[in-house]
Amino acid sequence: xxxxxxxxxxxxxxxxxxxxxxxxxxxxxxxxxxxxxxxxxxxxxxxxxxxxxxxxxxxxxxxxxxxxxxxxxxxxxxxxxxxxxxxxxxxxxxxxxxxxxxxxxxxxxxxxxxxxxxxxxxxxxxxxxxxxxxxxxxxxxxxxxxxxxxxxxxxxxxxxxxxxxxxxxxxxxxxxxxxxxxxxxxxxxxxxxxxxxxxxxxxxxxxxxxxxxxxxxxxxxxxxxxxxxxxxxxxxxxxxxxxxxxxxxxxxxxxxxxxxxxxxxxxxxxxxxxxxxxxxxxxxxxxxxxxxxxxxxxxxxxxxxxxxxxxxxxxxxxxxxxxxxxxxxxxxxxxxxxxxxxxxxxxxxxxxxxxxxxxxxxxx
Amino acid sequence: xxxxxxxxxxxxxxxxxxxxxxxxxxxxxxxxxxxxxxxxxxxxxxxxxxxxxxxxxxxxxxxxxxxxxxxxxxxxxxxxxxxxxxxxxxxxxxxxxxxxxxxxxxxxxxxxxxxxxxxxxxxxxxxxxxxxxxxxxxxxxxxxxxxxxxxxxxxxxxxxxxxxxxxxxxxxxxxxxxxxxxxxxxxxxxxxxxxxxxxxxxxxxxxxxxxxxxxxxxxxxxxxxxxxxxxxxxxxxxxxxxxxxxxxxxxxxxxxxxxxxxxxxxxxxxxxxxxxxxxxxxxxxxxxxxxxxxxxxxxxxxxxxxxxxxxxxxxxxxxxxxxxxxxxxxxxxxxxxxxxxxxxxxxxxxxxxxxxxxxxxxxx
Numbered sequence: 001x002x003x004x005x006x007x008x009x010x011x012x013x014x015x016x017x018x019x020x021x022x023x024x025x026x027x028x029x030x031x032x033x034x035x036x037x038x039x040x041x042x043x044x045x046x047x048x049x050x051x052x053x054x055x056x057x058x059x060x061x062x063x064x065x066x067x068x069x070x071x072x073x074x075x076x077x078x079x080x081x082x083x084x085x086x087x088x089x090x091x092x093x094x095x096x097x098x099x100x101x102x103x104x105x106x107x108x109x110x111x112x113x114x115x116x117x118x119x120x121x122x123x124x125x126x127x128x129x130x131x132x133x134x135x136x137x138x139x140x141x142x143x144x145x146x147x148x149x150x151x152x153x154x155x156x157x158x159x160x161x162x163x164x165x166x167x168x169x170x171x172x173x174x175x176x177x178x179x180x181x182x183x184x185x186x187x188x189x190x191x192x193x194x195x196x197x198x199x200x201x202x203x204x205x206x207x208x209x210x211x212x213x214x215x216x217x218x219x220x221x222x223x224x225x226x227x228x229x230x231x232x233x234x235x236x237x238x239x240x241x242x243x244x245x246x247x248x249x250x251x252x253x254x255x256x257x258x259x260x261x262x263x264x265x266x267x268x269x270x271x272x273x274x275x276x277x278x279x280x281x282x283x284x285x286x287x288x289x290x291x292x293x294x295x296x297x298x299x300x301x302x303x304x305x306x307x308x309x310x311x312x313x314x315x316x317x318x319x320x321x322x323x324x325x326x327x328x329x330x331x332x333x334x335x336x337x338x339x340x341x342x343x344x345x346x347x348x349x350x351x352x353x354x355x356x357x358x359x360x361x362x363x364x
Numbered sequence: 365x366x367x368x369x370x371x372x373x374x375x376x377x378x379x380x381x382x383x384x385x386x387x388x389x390x391x392x393x394x395x396x397x398x399x400x401x402x403x404x405x406x407x408x409x410x411x412x413x414x415x416x417x418x419x420x421x422x423x424x425x426x427x428x429x430x431x432x433x434x435x436x437x438x439x440x441x442x443x444x445x446x447x448x449x450x451x452x453x454x455x456x457x458x459x460x461x462x463x464x465x466x467x468x469x470x471x472x473x474x475x476x477x478x479x480x481x482x483x484x485x486x487x488x489x490x491x492x493x494x495x496x497x498x499x500x501x502x503x504x505x506x507x508x509x510x511x512x513x514x515x516x517x518x519x520x521x522x523x524x525x526x527x528x529x530x531x532x533x534x535x536x537x538x539x540x541x542x543x544x545x546x547x548x549x550x551x552x553x554x555x556x557x558x559x560x561x562x563x564x565x566x567x568x569x570x571x572x573x574x575x576x577x578x579x580x581x582x583x584x585x586x587x588x589x590x591x592x593x594x595x596x597x598x599x600x601x602x603x604x605x606x607x608x609x610x611x612x613x614x615x616x617x618x619x620x621x622x623x624x625x626x627x628x629x630x631x632x633x634x635x636x637x638x639x640x641x642x643x644x645x646x647x648x649x650x651x652x653x654x655x656x657x658x659x660x661x662x663x664x665x666x667x668x669x670x671x672x673x674x675x676x677x678x679x680x681x682x683x684x685x686x687x688x689x690x691x692x693x694x695x696x697x698x699x700x701x702x703x704x705x706x707x708x709x710x711x712x713x714x715x716x717x718x719x720x721x722x723x724x725x726x727x728x
Binding site for chain 1: 400401424425443444469473478491493537550556568575657668669673675678697
């Protein structure tokens with residue numbers, strides 16, 4: 001049995017919980033090695049304190065699951081069968097007197113939970129989410145290697161994107177160029193919809209690339225990431241095309257200073273709130289505090305947003321092996337938006353970044 | 365107030381429910397016109413039996429929401445604020461004596477529900493999902509027009525994909541060609557990860573395109589769709605490259621016959637189960653019943669998989685204005701896989717398909 005599964009199993013024994021019922025696809029991949037997006041169908045993994053775990057998949061995925069790295073049972077269900085009745089039977093077949101079930105409260109919907117519960121009406125349901133979060137929090141050397149590779153692919157994406165910048169090219173055309181090149185080079189999936197925002201559009205931190213065409217003397221913001229062997233990258237660069245306004249350059253300098261200060265401060269023992277404050281204080285002191293409308297960063301790994309949140313007032317203590325983003329930004333509506341972002345892994349006495357595309361002010 | 369919002373509001377009055385708390389992004393877009401993927405942050409829409417509805421968004425999306433078609437209040441929250449405490453305050457500000465809340469049980473997670481419930485511990489929570497499903501089920505002429513356009517874009521995708529077929533090209537290269545061309549032409553989003561599977565790989569109905577290269581005399585299966593103005597398409601074509609084996613051709617003929625029989629049978633009054641049976645009986649009679657491992661089809665609209673399920677034994681009655689897929693398939697492990705799929709809108713006495721790329725056996 002693989003290591004992640006072992007750790008969860010030991011926890012179940014310690015907690016005297018009979019079974020963990022997992023149905024978040026990236027957690028299933030993390031624990032079982034089987035990667036799948038079942039859309040609206042049910043994909044589940046049951047891990048028992050004692051007894052063999054099983055995967056439960058739509059019948060049309062069963063062959064793929066059997067061919068994957070997963071070496072335990074796989075049970076399928078047809079579209080016209082009641083998956084919850086079958087899951088209840090399989091759970092009971094491992095342990096007829098089930099007396100406690102842990103579910104992923106952060107993922108299982110109320111509707112699905114009520115169906116599961118209807119078969120086990122008197123059993124207490126606890127939450128396995130905090131344990132899964134804790135497990136995912138400290139990355140193994142193997143996971144860090146995969147994230148390093150995912151980071152290199154983000155650098156490759158920047159390289160392609162920067163080359164595509166010229167006057168009159170639209171945001172969505174640059175997105176198309178980046179994703180095309182990466183897919184041709186074997187990348188199956190981006191971490192999220194690639195974001196290329198130009199000029200005033202970049203003043204929306206969650207904007208959508210559209211038909212706006214690049215004009216001379218404005219910023220182009222790239223926020224992108226790649227999934228590599230199940231692990232994600234996430235990075236942002238803001239590049240000057242020509243000579244943006246003095247104020248635009250000023251906010252670049254402030255964001256860069258905030259980024260560098262936070263990056264330099266990362267080490268085991270500092271809190272998430274302290275890191276956020278280091279960056280936020282610099283931006284606030286420069287007069288732009290109200291335009292930094294989000295937290296400093298977020299954890300990432302097998303999914304692009306995970307625990308912990310690097311945010312104001314958090315007393316969460318950073319430890320070696322944690323991976324998260326540092327991404328200060330200033331968004332001046334109608335003027336410009338600048339964000340600089342890298343993800344890091346915390347080392348014994350500092351951190352290493354996963355992406356290496358220069359962050360100094362660059363004009364092309 | 366727009367029509368969808370009006371219908372939901374009238375239902376709340378009839379059901380004597382004070383407020384519907386919506387947090388599925390495509391349902392929020394359907395009701396409010398504001399499209400967003402908030403990732404792990406909270407995006408919510410509160411619709412009241414009496415009183416103004418409001419959108420609740422991450423602070424970093426508030427500007428976008430205010431600029432969207434939504435003309436009512438937008439409340440934001442910062443990353444370090446407790447969104448549930450704020451939501452509770454905004455709900456109570458509309459109606460201080462809230463006595464019933466409807467939630468989307470098929471979408472709201474147990475964890476989020478417990479947080480919401482903690483602020484309203486004695487209030488009954490009902491399920492708004494069936495009402496939303498029923499509203500989405502019968503499409504308006506405007507929605508059908510958008511789905512027709514989305515269908516045309518799927519035809520365009522097939523055109524690009526078919527042109528890219530040549531010996532030695534990999535599945536992922538063809539995916540890259542299709543998505544590149546569409547993104548350059550202004551498409552922002554596919555309905556799902558574009559699927560191009562060659563030869564024996566197509567025998568996995570939910571396979572992932574990879575490095576396998578097209579060889580002469582095998583099938584290439586394309587399953588793809590496009591999001592156009594918030595509405596989706598979904599279609600599958602299986603194209604012969606050269607001359608596949610006699611058995612491969614035979615399963616094509618069987619799938620085509622099953623598809624045509626089901627398509628011809630679609631009209632108001634028939635049940636979902638009857639449609640599935642018409643196609644399944646043909647495949648079973650030909651000896652391939654065990655290799656048709658999924659339902660005949662699924663509803664679609666603002667999301668690519670929605671109610672109803674066109675499956676065995678379902679007595680769900682088809683009505684004019686419903687939109688769903690018809691997608692029989694045969695998957696012979698180690699040999700070949702064939703699927704033919706179009707989505708249709710049910711008319712007064714039959715149906716119209718959204719995609720028009722020929723379905724007759726085509727060899728290139």
